[in-house]
Amino acid sequence: MKIHIDIDCFFVSATRILHPELEHKAVAIGGRSDTKIFNKDAKNQTVNFENSGSFVPTFYKAYETKDDDIAAFKDEDGRVRGILTTSSYEARAYGIKTAMTIREALQLCPSLIIKAPNMTLYQELSHKLHEFLASRIPLIEQASIDEFYGDVSGWIHDDEIPQFIDNLRDEIKKEIHLPVSIGAARTRYIAKLATTYAKPFGCKTIYAFEEDTFINPIKVEDFAGIGRSMKQKLHAVQIKTLGDLKKRRGTIESWGPYAIELYKRVNGESDAAIQTQRRRKSIGISRTFDAIFDRIEIKRRVHILARHLSYAIYKLGVIPTVYHLSIAYDMNQKSHKNISLAELFTEKKFDDLCMRLFNEADTQKRLQIIRLSITCSSFTRDSKKELSLIGFEDDKQMNKLTIQTQRLREKYGIDAIKFASEL
Incomplete structure (x- = not known):
């Protein structure tokens, strides 16, 4: 089977390692585009290749700012700028979401604690988790700074998967102090979906005979690879759940190669091998x-x-x-x-x-x-x-x-x- 490991609220969880007093509080990590590279006296920039992506820049300061609160996001006129890169579950209870502006978030939760990003810490913890997983799982792929896939086929018997991922989650929390959620299924795509429904700090195994019961009620937009435009296209033909999608194979396949592959992923007919090495394209x-x-x-x-x-x-x-x-x-x-x-x-x-x-x-x-x-x-x-x-x-x-x-x-x-x- 394939397993999917996702760090819960990674940037917040990493910050809580340095600041345990933030546990169980509404916390969010802010982010601003680093326009300081345009300053004529700019310096101390470093480059990161391995885990760049959404909210993880390729270029960032080699040292971390000492300003780790709301003051770090105020401009010269005192206006609060920037967006949120992640938030704790306590903050999400107020309706706070990723990519929301800091100003909007503070209106929803005036007591929200804003912390500045610490990219060096995130990279260090991500590397540490990768090494830990590689010592426990034969094939491990790092998909992003906080997301991993593993293949345990022939290594762990299917009947032992639930106990294995439970133990793995607890070991990670004990050794690296990061909360993770883990999903397991016969394909990486369904395993990733299982992780979503295991959060926070949970584990979920979906066996082949359980796939229809698990997948069918889920909204189409909750499946990785279905973005806003595809969601609108599906809704336009009354396909609102993954169960609806699976019943409309002819319709989906008439939309071309991408839709054909998407159907196969939802139906568990398509999978991709674990890539232990990824080359940047x-x-x-x-x-x-x-x-x-x-x-x-x-x-x-x-x-x-x-x-x-x-x-x-x-x-x-x-x-x-x-x-x-x-x-x-x-x-x-x-x-x-x-x-x-x-x-x-x-x-x-x-x-x-x-x-x-x-x-x-x-x-x-x-x-x-x-x-x-x-x-x-x-x-x-x-x-x-x-x-x-x-x-x-x-x-x-x-x-x-x-x-x-x-x-x-x-x-x-x-x-x-x-x-x-x-x-």
């Missing part, structure tokens, strides 16, 4: 900030984002061939531009390319900009694209310079060497 950086009209300042910020992303790409040792830049304006407007380019990667070329993409993407010049995002993907190791020989020798010389710059940044920090255009 893309990398990006984005920042949200107060609305800015000044395009000179915006371009300065593009240079800064390009420098940080270039550092990460060299650290990964990859050559991207697809580049994407997107802009979010006020008035809820968006624009983007992408390009495919199979050439040797150098920092200078990448910086020029980002500026070119920005100039082409900036189609709403009368609007203020509130977000910039740059993403690189389709690495040559995966796409099998051959690099162009045009300008290859010049690129090799520029690459040598970039490597020297990279070494200095590795030693003294990402901000040790900057573009003149950033100052």
Whole structure:
């Protein structure tokens, strides 16, 4: 069987290890886009590859701020800014949810305790849990900073699964001081669903003969992979539960390959092997900030984002061939531009390319900009694209310079060497 392990309210649970007095209290972890990288005296940035994702940035400060309360989320005018990355179950009882603004959360629960994120702590605990699970389970996959899958087929007899995951949960709490919930089923997708219904600090095993009884009443939107648009599409044809979905195979399969695979996952016909090693397929950086009209300042910020992303790409040792830049304006407007380019990667070329993409993407010049995002993907190791020989020798010389710059940044920090255009 497959098992799914999820840390309950991870960021809050990690904080409670350092601050036991927060147990049984309404606590939330705040988050703000790190716009301090745009400061001309910015420093102490570090890069994280292994567990970046939602609310877990690729780039963050190498040291943690001492401000760990609401003061950390007030701007120069005293306004409370930012959103919540997670909250305790005591806070959720007030209707507080992930991604809610801190201001809204405090209106629902004035006594809510807000803590600043501590990414270094989260990474350390996640690594510790991964190592612990690897010592207990033959095949373990880390899906995110707080989520793991395991395959215990042939290792633990099916009849012993409930006791095994109960013991595993208790061991994790004792050894690492983190509360987890664990689901078990014959596929990873159903195991993940079981975990949802085991929370908090619970375990749930779904045997094959129990799947229909367990799955059928569940709302379609509670199944991983069914987002807002798919939910709307399903509701439009009166499919509101997973049981309804399983009865409408013909309808679902008529929607194409993704829907066919989704049906198989819900029906327990599709599974995926546990991947003990995951290779990153893309990398990006984005920042949200107060609305800015000044395009000179915006371009300065593009240079800064390009420098940080270039550092990460060299650290990964990859050559991207697809580049994407997107802009979010006020008035809820968006624009983007992408390009495919199979050439040797150098920092200078990448910086020029980002500026070119920005100039082409900036189609709403009368609007203020509130977000910039740059993403690189389709690495040559995966796409099998051959690099162009045009300008290859010049690129090799520029690459040598970039490597020297990279070494200095590795030693003294990402901000040790900057573009003149950033100052």
